[in-house]
Amino acid sequence: MWQIYGQDHLTRQLDAAIKVDRLSHAYLLVGPPHVGKMSLAINMAQAVNCLAGESNAARQPAPERSLDLEPAAGLFALDDATPGPASNRLLENSGQYASGPGEEVPSQSGDVPCGDCSQCQRVAQGLHSDVRIIGVGTGDDENVNRRDIRIEQVRDIESFLNLTPYEGVCKVVVVDGAELMNTAAANALLKTLEEPPGNSLLLLLTASEDALLPTIRSRCSALYLKPAAKSELQERLTRDYNADPELAERVARISRGCIGQAVNALRDPEALEQREADLQRLQEVCEGGLDMRFDYAAELATRFNRDRDAAKELLYLWLRWWRDLLLIKEGAEEYLHNYDHVAPLRLQATRLTTGQVTAFIKRLNRTLEALDANANPRLTLEVLMLGLPLA
């Protein structure tokens, strides 16, 4: 069972490919943030290693852990018509276990990932030795501030892929934020994409397909994840997450169909409130005079000194807001991030020129860079506020 919702068009496609053993070596998972790319990637990693898959199981070792399966599974398998030496293996095949002893047909596609077998579980827990996830900053010291995926990380996965699978049957590499690979890293990855080692699956996750090298795009099969419809999302939130219907509605609205974002908001309703408050304040500052802006800069600087990430997160909120303004100016409202605030956004957009908006977005980016480079936060933020177009 795929543990992912609203992407039936993809799971159907993948099921079909798994059934005939025709999965591509590399997929590009495209969709907005929190839409479920990583969940799908994890699911795929499970699917190719799942013991319920017949072709997987045939090559699976005789893992000690599978010995504690219900004897019924083994007995059932003995009755199975599968000839040859493989039947010996099927004795311990948990595939039958997954599909339940009552079913007539042997385990087939549609059953993977089962989610229950040791392989699926280990993948889900992040323990599986043959699944590796890289992204900005993985494999690095935490205090090193990275902005891209570096060639060393790609080299690591190359040598990882060159070896045979350790406990599963297929090595899986997930590149989270594939567009953040720097040029050297992307070119190194190209080589792997061109000559993938046997038994490997590369999953590239990205929110902006266009930011990838065309050569990379052309070597992957693309899977486009769709944001769920608001009603669908709302229903799931109430059903699966026991959300209060009213809250579910609100969360579904601001999360723009991205389940991950919605669940985060549900789990942390305070964050939702905080966002509202932050956006409120942002609008006030945009309207307000220099006094208020300098106060805000001081406030932000204090916050920055206490909690860098929180303050930076706030600047990202600013960035998204101004991005939205730009989108409105360019007539692309359907991509708005803060769609729940579309009215004030529209109003503010009418008062600004496109030049002003892009200039301020540049300022915001420079501010973030400067802060990363340990500039004096207060000065930096005051300079930012000075550059904010007056209402």
Next chain:
Amino acid sequence: MSVRILPPELASQIAAGEVVERPVSVVKELLENSLDANASRISVEIKGGGVESIRIVDNGYGIPSNEVVLAFQRHATSKVESRNSLDAIATLGFRGEALPSIAAVSRMSMVTRFRDCESGFGADFLWGGLVKEGAQGCPPGTVVQVSDLFGNLPARRRFLKSATAETGRIHDLLARYALAYPEVAFQLRVGDRQSLSTPGNGISADAVLAVYGSEVSSNLLEITGEGPESAYSVDGFIGNPGLNRANRTYMTFFVNRRWIQSRMLTFALEEAYHGLLPERRYPLAIVNISVPFEDVDVNSHPAKREVRFHQDGRVYSALQRAVRESLVASSPVRAMRAPGARSYQEPPQSDTSPRFFTSPFDSRSLVSGAAPAFGSESREGAPIQGSGPADAALTPRQALPSLRVVGQVRLTYIVAESPDGMYLVDQHAAHERVLFDRIIRKGVNSGSQSQSLLAPVSVDLSPSQIATLTSNRDFLVEYGFKLEEFGGNSYLVRAVPSFLTRGNPAKSLVDILDMVAFEGAIDDQEQAVAASLACHAAIRAGQSMTETEMRALLEQLEVTDSPHTCPHGRPTVIHFSSYHMEREFGRR
């Protein structure tokens, strides 16, 4: 012996020599015609370095049928010009003047369709004589075909360089025009290979990208400047000082978008970079200067390459100001990238204070968007001007003192000390310098030393890589590569230079070809190849080194001819004098 009057054909052939010197002159004249005709798409195809054939196709407004033959008569220009005399000065050439000259020394044909005409007109010439003319169907625009150039002047052919060299010149010419005319889509095909293609979308940055590739274009600064006496304005791109070149061919000037050569402008540009570039390194720039047409005299050279300004001084200062302003605006970045570089390059008068230790937080640098961690400094007023006696004492060619290794930082820099303070050595740049010197000397002294491969490795090359390979093959072989064509785009690598035995030989070759292409200095190819080899073989940043290795590297660096810069002109060593360290820690 009697004096004879030269027959007219011969006279025209000799005269043609002034304009048509070599294939590239033909291309230039025809190209300018196309640009004058307002073409938005110009494609050039050459074979055999342009001697065998040159074909230029544009979508400009063409020539009216009844003027085609006229255009091939000497000084036909004036007749055309008289109709719209003011515009004609603004055009690049003198439409038609070059045509008879070219026709005189080639088999030439033109098919053209004037803007509003229903049908086109074609004319064929052989050694200047009209062979055939008549109406001919064709798309709007002009197609000119020049074949068998100098077929009637074998003596002149002998002065031509190899086809590769002539092709190089044509490529270079087209590249420069592509930069000056971003709104025109240029294409160059050499044989059946595309060697240049620009989008023609009017965006200069895209044209730069198409011509120079991303590495160069990301290191360019845009300049714009109207002088206060705004009749003179300057715009274009200049390289940041890190992007410097070993010769002057990378400075391209246009006056009113006509490519020209001017010692005065070259000098003005170099002056503007004064103190920012390593010794004997030159900036890369693509600059257009707009001046009123009446202030410039273009007729001083038959090929119109040299111009004369009526007010030299104003042009000079307009250029300098624009360049300098743009460099200053970006200077904090460079200060951080190579704070000490200059203390070697321009010792006595330069700002030698190590920026590492100046006030780290300065709001000015925030506004300019540069990483402020290492402080900003203004070029005009350095805070502690020339105050470090130890720094100031160093001159570019002074040898390094004997260094003691202290350790490695960030797996990239070697920290070393000597009695006069601390040294930070970029391990890659330093190794590059060592290898470069060794490669150059080997090439000169003892010929190739190459390690043959157990089994040859085949490698597929792109057309541009093949072009680089073809034109640099001798050097590559001299330095130790053994290569063989293997059909199609494939080559076999049979041996590699002795210092290049790490890594995949096929990949090494590809990397080096790409680096050479990027390096690209035409009259300096050999050094470009050597520098690329050195760069590829040198230890990379991020590799840990043992103390023995570091010591060996420093020892080797000390004995090189110019230990302070890598072959690309970047600094290898930064010095922090004892004096400065003491100052910064308040001990003085």
Next chain:
Amino acid sequence: MKLSCLQENLSRGLSIVGRAVASRATLPITQNVLLETDRSMLKLSATNLEIAITTWIGAMIEEEGSITVPARLLTEFVNTLPSDRIDLELEGSVGAMRLVCGRAEARIHGASADDFPPIPQVEEGVSARVGSQELKNAITRVAFAAATEESRPVLTGVEAKLSGNRFTLAAADGFRLAVQHGELAEPVQDDIDVIVPARTMSEVSRLLGDQGDPVDIMMVPARGQVLFKVAGVEIVSQLLQGTFPNYDQLIPQSYDNRSVFDLQKLLRATRTAAIFARDGSNIIRLQMTPGEEEGISGKAVVSARSEEVGENQGEVDTETIEGGESKIAFNSKYLQDVLTVLERGQVALETTTSSSPGVFKPVGTEDYVHVVMPMFVQW
């Protein structure tokens, strides 16, 4: 889990499996060592996902169980303990282990054994048996020729071929090739051909030490793993994916000159020349000249020169020489490497022209061949 064991046994066991503890924390738990009771023994395992090592030490088991704890911490602690009895016990349900030895005591936080990557089990498949020292020598003579960079992954491995009662190990980087044949103590049922990472081979060779017992090798190629089992230690290695190049055609079948040297003499001259080659392009030149008449031995001139330092040349007498004069230049490292692993006896160098490969063979056996590509130099 509750047990007692001797400090020196635990220390030795940890040092054996310590070779497989991951140095980098891609999967953090791989920096741990797995302790498990196994009948009346304590089983220690570690894996870095490329190679897994398991060993057993004697223990008094009171209560069965398992845990994983940080390998480095445990090893360093145990090494400081006196040679005495150590009592080991799990504490609480959170996964901590208490160690008591004499008056020293420690509590080490660990993680559940279930989270540890399963140590691969190779229970069936093709199995073979080979003498320890035979295998060790073969590895020594071959593994060094493997590539150290990953630009061509299969070349970082050693190809192991088992067929009938013979085994063959081969390794090559782009410039040299080493092939060693040997006898299996027990023949294999099916022929098999896999690529083992050279690093694993070196580990195996290290663990073989002076071991006299034969090594059991088991492979399940479909699983991509190979098991080496000797005297209470099991090493399981992942294999490299891909196909090893067919090297038979790279070994020259004929020669124009065959010079036989006393290995030590040639090695000495080579090392001297290497000092001078070091600052140049690392080139050592060999010029072989037959004796002028019957009964006078031939000689080889071993020379190197560097523009900066100077030059050197030394002469070595040949034991026998076939064919006419011959000259060839080698990378000094490649030359030294092959001469070093051959250790003693006589070595034959077979050459054809100065641009065709040089072949080194120990005299008196056909089991080892080492091909080195020459350098093109101006003579």
